[in-house]
Amino acid sequence: MLTKTKAIVLRTVKYGDRRLIIDTFTRDSGTVSFAATVPKTARGRLKRQYFQPLTLLDLECDIRPSATLHRIRDVRLAWPYTTLPFDPGKLSVALFLAEFLVGALRGEQRNEALFDYICDSLMWLDSCEAHFANFHIVFMARLTRFLGFYPNLDGYRPGCCFDLRAACFSPLTPLHRDVLHGRDAEAVGTVMRMDFATMRLFRMSRAERNRLADIILSYYRLHLPSFPELRSLDVLRAL
8 A cells, every 4th residue: 555654664684786685663553564675875765864763754655555665756855864874872862763663562552642742752862962871761761651661650659679670669578589779769750750851850870871871771671571671871871
């Protein structure tokens, strides 16, 4: 079925000299993989630079229910990035988030609110001038609302633990190991209050930021059993 949709490139794998397998998250069809042949000349409509991770595209494509790989008929940039590919800090964040989203969105069906959240977040990152060190923390935490496992914060009291499996605070320690105590438990409530506009007000050291990233990723692995280990995390830790 020939359709027009917006898409976010998640991952591109080279297949032969000119063919690419492109994993995307589309606004109208959820996760979709395309096969495309990229010409060697610059005259073709399909250009390799269109398929870099987290590129935002307008696609005209042929999506068929029985197919595993679908066809792209035409493509345009929906949002030409002005800083994200050229700022080393932003690029490191983007590469991490691309790998993160491959795992978080695996098999995701049509979810327009989720798609719009990701697009708006990436455009915000591209447009911001400074103070984006906490971006990936806030992005991952708030994404849980769209994936269906946003934590229940209502039961927090000083001294409570946070049950990662039940996604809630508890005055009693559960009988399993997936639980946070003390400052780690307090940090859950803190990070969930942050957004892109206010995150610069929450000052964190590199060690605190890395600890929060570990907690959030552990939370994802509990609620998305197929969620993988992320190789790009080590690069982000050094920033």
